[in-house]
Amino acid sequence: xxxxALALLLALGLTACDSADPVPYAAESRTGEATVALxxxxxxxxxxxxxxxxxxxxxxxADAECVWAGEAxxxxxxxxxxxxxxxxxxxxxxxxxVRIGDRIVFxxxxxxxxxxxxxxxxxxxxxxxxxxxx
Numbered sequence: 001x002x003x004x005a006l007a008l009l010l011a012l013g014l015t016a017c018d019s020a021d022p023v024p025y026a027a028e029s030r031t032g033e034a035t036v037a038l039x040x041x042x043x044x045x046x047x048x049x050x051x052x053x054x055x056x057x058x059x060x061x062a063d064a065e066c067v068w069a070g071e072a073x074x075x076x077x078x079x080x081x082x083x084x085x086x087x088x089x090x091x092x093x094x095x096x097x098v099r100i101g102d103r104i105v106f107x108x109x110x111x112x113x114x115x116x117x118x119x120x121x122x123x124x125x126x127x128x129x130x131x132x133x134x
Contacts, residue, residue, distance in 0.1 A: 025090035045130035
């Protein structure tokens, strides 16, 4: 009897996993994406975006092994709004987006990645993504 009850609970648990809500900021729901160089301005989903500075970059260098992945924070102007944004994966860190009108904007990539062996002489570029606001 215990085995059949355990099997029933396991089956219910597995079906509950199948009915999970979709991720609100999955890549396929993006309404726009733009890459901009440090000091530059571009358009993202009809919004003017200026990449002002890298506030902090403690990301683990690509050629190192780290205990902590680190993080990058950038300063941007989104239209008339100046904000510091943490560079994140919107599917896992949805609270990091900034609502501007009917969209949510995320900083999704900062390149080049830091390196221990040969720091890049290339100016950083920032990739931002826009999603419809829930």
